[in-house]
Amino acid sequence: MDNQNKNLILAVVLSGIVLLAWTYFFPPAEQPAITAPSEVTTQAGDLPTPSASDATTSTTAPETPTTAAADAGRVEIDSARLIGSISLQGGRVDDVSLKDYTVSLDSDELVTLLSPVGSANAYYTVYGWTPGGDLQAADVPNSNTIWSVESGETLSTDTPVGLVWDNGNGLVFHREFSIDDEYLLTVSQSVENNTGAAVRLAPYGIIARHGLPDTKSYAVLHEGLVRLDDEELEEVKYKKMDNFPEANGVYTEEYAVTQNGWTGFTDKNWMTTLIPMPGQAFKSIATFAPAADLYTAQTILPTMDVAAGETAGVTTMLFAGAKEWEAIKHYQNDVGISRFVDSIDWGMFFFFTKPIFRLLHALNALIGNMGWSIIVLTLIIKGIMFPLAYKSYVSMARMKELQPEMEKLKEAAGDDKQKMQQGMMELYRKNKVNPASGCLPLILQIPVFFSLYKVIFVTIELRQAPWLGWIRDLSAPDPTSILNLFGLLPFAAPGPESMLAIISIGILPILLGLSMWLQQRLNPAPADPAQQMIFMWMPWVFMFMLGSFASGLVLYWITNNTITFTQQYLIMRSHGHKPDVLGNILRTLRLKKKEAAAK
Numbered sequence: 001m002d003n004q005n006k007n008l009i010l011a012v013v014l015s016g017i018v019l020l021a022w023t024y025f026f027p028p029a030e031q032p033a034i035t036a037p038s039e040v041t042t043q044a045g046d047l048p049t050p051s052a053s054d055a056t057t058s059t060t061a062p063e064t065p066t067t068a069a070a071d072a073g074r075v076e077i078d079s080a081r082l083i084g085s086i087s088l089q090g091g092r093v094d095d096v097s098l099k100d101y102t103v104s105l106d107s108d109e110l111v112t113l114l115s116p117v118g119s120a121n122a123y124y125t126v127y128g129w130t131p132g133g134d135l136q137a138a139d140v141p142n143s144n145t146i147w148s149v150e151s152g153e154t155l156s157t158d159t160p161v162g163l164v165w166d167n168g169n170g171l172v173f174h175r176e177f178s179i180d181d182e183y184l185l186t187v188s189q190s191v192e193n194n195t196g197a198a199v200r201l202a203p204y205g206i207i208a209r210h211g212l213p214d215t216k217s218y219a220v221l222h223e224g225l226v227r228l229d230d231e232e233l234e235e236v237k238y239k240k241m242d243n244f245p246e247a248n249g250v251y252t253e254e255y256a257v258t259q260n261g262w263t264g265f266t267d268k269n270w271m272t273t274l275i276p277m278p279g280q281a282f283k284s285i286a287t288f289a290p291a292a293d294l295y296t297a298q299t300i301l302p303t304m305d306v307a308a309g310e311t312a313g314v315t316t317m318l319f320a321g322a323k324e325w326e327a328i329k330h331y332q333n334d335v336g337i338s339r340f341v342d343s344i345d346w347g348m349f350f351f352f353t354k355p356i357f358r359l360l361h362a363l364n365a366l367i368g369n370m371g372w373s374i375i376v377l378t379l380i381i382k383g384i385m386f387p388l389a390y391k392s393y394v395s396m397a398r399m400k401e402l403q404p405e406m407e408k409l410k411e412a413a414g415d416d417k418q419k420m421q422q423g424m425m426e427l428y429r430k431n432k433v434n435p436a437s438g439c440l441p442l443i444l445q446i447p448v449f450f451s452l453y454k455v456i457f458v459t460i461e462l463r464q465a466p467w468l469g470w471i472r473d474l475s476a477p478d479p480t481s482i483l484n485l486f487g488l489l490p491f492a493a494p495g496p497e498s499m500l501a502i503i504s505i506g507i508l509p510i511l512l513g514l515s516m517w518l519q520q521r522l523n524p525a526p527a528d529p530a531q532q533m534i535f536m537w538m539p540w541v542f543m544f545m546l547g548s549f550a551s552g553l554v555l556y557w558i559t560n561n562t563i564t565f566t567q568q569y570l571i572m573r574s575h576g577h578k579p580d581v582l583g584n585i586l587r588t589l590r591l592k593k594k595e596a597a598a599k
């Protein structure tokens with residue numbers, strides 16, 4: 001094989017790796033089919049859009065509550081895992097904090113999930129009815145209706161709360177909230193028709209989010225709209241919602257769901273989701289109104305015909321909480337919420353990430369420490385992938401053994417490239433070595449290790465989880481810094497806002513750089529000087545690049561590199577090559593010194 005062919009193979013392999021990595025970290029946006037509104041009505045029945053009088057669906061932001069509305073009162077929420085309140089203005093669920101999560105390790109402030117209109121980045125849910133037939137907007141409740149408490153004082157796991165509103169024209173609306181011991185609220189809406197005539201109206205639920213939230217902006221992580229439309233999962237980032245069809249200044253995408261679905265917004269660790277009962281048809285609508293800087297996710301249920309003297313109603317669910325796998329799996333398997341586990345961002349290699357996460361979860365339950373669980377998980381995965389890696393390591397070992405011969409060929413050939421190519425081909429043929437034979441097994445391993453990276457990145461179980469010593473939060477960067485000698489000097493390390501933050505690396509990133517550098521010492525050096533320079537700097541570039549990554553991710557890379565180094569070292573020895581890592585380092589330094597002296 002001549003150098004030209006070798007370079008072609010190397011280019012193809014590297015291009016494939018880059019393409020695979022790019023597709024994984026920067027996946028193309030899905031282009032779901034847009035169903036015309038007339039088709040939606042045909043498929044799912046009479047599903048009207050909420051009245052324009054409801055401020056949350058207009059192009060302007062919902063009104064800030066007036067003094068009278070603010071004095072309307074609140075119903076407290078105090079369940080096993082949630083605390084907050086429901087506003088009697090609109091019956092909004094607009095004040096929810098998570099009891100088990102604080103904003104940081106050193107703070108007692110709880111994570112706030114939902115917040116009312118008037119607060120920064122208001123985020124809340126509101127329920128109502130849209131009028132049909134002869135009903136007017138004033139005949140049905142909307143986001144600003146003032147409700148009264150009908151039953152219960154505090155919404156808790158054991159105590160539901162009921163609200164009531166009489167429109168004064170013969171219609172009485174009831175709304176009952178109940179909550180379980182995790183993050184699921186059940187919302188029952190009903191209407192009594194005492195008008196003497198039949199009425200038509202449709203119940204709806206809306207999640208409203210004012211302003212673009214403070215997302216993590218990681219390409220590997222989805223944050224934004226997430227919904228299931230009859231088994232079709234859709235994920236749209238907030239900044240991509242302006243790709244929806246536009247009408248009257250509002251970008252809207254809607255689907256008719258015939259049987260199973262849900263819709264809401266997801267962040268890295270938290271999620272708010274509207275969930276009709278399994279088997280319930282509904283219209284799923286997502287909107288972005290730039291003028292109001294308002295994002296909404298809506299569910300609109302079929303129009304009801306309520307005869308005079310009758311009562312009709314509907315029950316839906318609301319998930320508002322942490323994306324804990326156990327809880328979400330329970331809602332999928334035991335409550336019947338279709339594919340709810342897929343609300344966690346498993347990525348394009350979900351067939352790997354799901355079983356890998358289950359294994360990590362089981363290890364953590366057994367060991368009781370997520371850091372050690374990551375190390376054990378990496379050991380297991382590397383063990384499973386070893387047969388694939390073995391061929392690559394053997395190929396590298398044989399190439400390493402041939403390096404002295406290749407150096408002699410290079411010296412003998414001088415500037416005669418054709419003679420050099422012929423000599424290398426003869427050397428490979430004689431020793432039965434194929435330089436490209438180790439590439440395919442490495443490529444096959446890439447999806448598995450991307451999946452392992454993805455699992456460690458997205459799982460909430462790493463949040464504020466300690467490992468040992470100074471690592472108190474595996475979801476945060478290593479808190480130590482080389483700039484203050486890892487705490488020995490009497491001043492704090494620069495914060496993330498400082499220009500020095502990029503070089504303020506801790507112990508784990510330094511260990512990562514060293515592990516990559518040692519691993520390179522076992523591999524044959526590229527013949528091209530430019531490639532040699534790239535490979536020489538790569539460990540230290542990665543050290544600084546990953547210095548601000550979560551400690552759990554850096555711990556995974558260190559473990560992976562250390563295992564790879566050990567496996568490759570042992571395989572090389574088993575094939576008669578005895579890697580002299582320290583000797584190679586010393587010889588490289590002496591060579592550099594000699595070259596510098598010659599200049």
